[in-house]
Amino acid sequence: MARVFVTGATGVVGPHLLRRLVADDHDVTAMGRHDPDPAGDPDVEWIRGDVARGRGLGPAWRADCVVHLASQSRGRMDEVNVRGTAGLLASMRPEAHMVYASVVGCDRHPLGYYQSKWRGEQEVLGAGRPWTIVRGTQTHELLWRWLQGGPVCPLGKGFRWQPAAAAEHADALADAVRDGPQRRQVDVGGPEILTSEQVVGTYEEHTGRTAPRLRVPAVGRVARAYREGTHCAEYARVGRETWRTFVVGHARDAVR
Numbered sequence: 187m188a189r190v191f192v193t194g195a196t197g198v199v200g201p202h203l204l205r206r207l208v209a210d211d212h213d214v215t216a217m218g219r220h221d222p223d224p225a226g227d228p229d230v231e232w233i234r235g236d237v238a239r240g241r242g243l244g245p246a247w248r249a250d251c252v253v254h255l256a257s258q259s260r261g262r263m264d265e266v267n268v269r270g271t272a273g274l275l276a277s278m279r280p281e282a283h284m285v286y287a288s289v290v291g292c293d294r295h296p297l298g299y300y301q302s303k304w305r306g307e308q309e310v311l312g313a314g315r316p317w318t319i320v321r322g323t324q325t326h327e328l329l330w331r332w333l334q335g336g337p338v339c340p341l342g343k344g345f346r347w348q349p350a351a352a353a354e355h356a357d358a359l360a361d362a363v364r365d366g367p368q369r370r371q372v373d374v375g376g377p378e379i380l381t382s383e384q385v386v387g388t389y390e391e392h393t394g395r396t397a398p399r400l401r402v403p404a405v406g407r408v409a410r411a412y413r414e415g416t417h418c419a420e421y422a423r424v425g426r427e428t429w430r431t432f433v434v435g436h437a438r439d440a441v442r
């Protein structure tokens with residue numbers, strides 16, 4: 187059993203990770219900027235905090251392992267992804283293990299968010315602490331949110347995707363906690379690489395809805411990187427749940 191501190195626990199991946207960490211019998215403290223779901227797991231201790239402001243980081247000092255999920259994909263991203271990561275690392279004991287959730291291809295893809303995540307990785311590498319970086323491809327849940335209407339829909343023509351279940355990302359992060367510091371980056375991706383057209387086609391077929399029109403320009407360096415699949419990881423640890431299985435499972439809710 188380890189004492190594990192999880193930031194960004196209220197996001198898409200966080201709840202899956204908390205469930206797995208509790209099942210693995212860890213002593214879990216989770217941070218959120220707002221109060222947790224009252225129906226949440228009573229075995230998880232919650233603390234309110236903000237990594238950009240350096241608030242609520244006390245449990246990092248008591249932790250054997252910190253899983254850093256908190257991230258910001260818009261606005262002043264570096265305040266969370268880079269300076270927040272540095273502040274969190276400085277709050278940990280020197281021997282504690284940092285598991286940093288990052289994005290596949292962030293070192294090569296020019297999207298501002300991915301670049302910010304890559305700068306966050308550099309903080310982890312430079313801190314001289316035991317570490318594991320778990321880079322994921324986009325989750326089914328994220329694509330679903332885009333297709334449900336926003337706030338942006340970056341499914342440009344011919345872009346490639348390797349969507350994966352958030353629960354499977356969470357499993358890879360929990361495995362990193364269990365296995366201890368690997369001092370390497372682990373890539374995690376979904377079972378298949380699809381084009382935007384395939385992603386949208388499956389969505390429309392099973393929900394009966396029309397996907398929102400592309401709201402990002404399909405030209406330029408970022409579009410090229412998406413078309414080339416720089417954010418995909420063919421040789422990643424591959425998950426099992428396909429996009430089709432996910433969509434079929436969610437379609438009933440979508441038409442309500």
Ligand SMILES: NC(=O)c1ccc[n+]([C@@H]2O[C@H](COP(=O)([O-])OP(=O)(O)OC[C@H]3O[C@@H](n4cnc5c(N)ncnc54)[C@H](OP(=O)(O)O)[C@@H]3O)[C@@H](O)[C@H]2O)c1
Nearest residue numbers: 194196197198199219236237255256257287322324325328
């Ligand atoms: N989902 C994906 O497709 C995907 C793919 C690859 C990698 N990842 C990585 O996996 C991690 C988790 O992703 P996710 O999809 O679960 O993220 P998410 O749904 O966007 O949630 C982000 C989390 O970060 C928290 N957060 C944001 N700013 C914060 C701040 N200043 N202080 C403290 N917490 C803050 C949010 O809290 P609030 O609830 O208060 O906003 C939320 O809990 C991220 O690091 C992401 O880069 C995700």
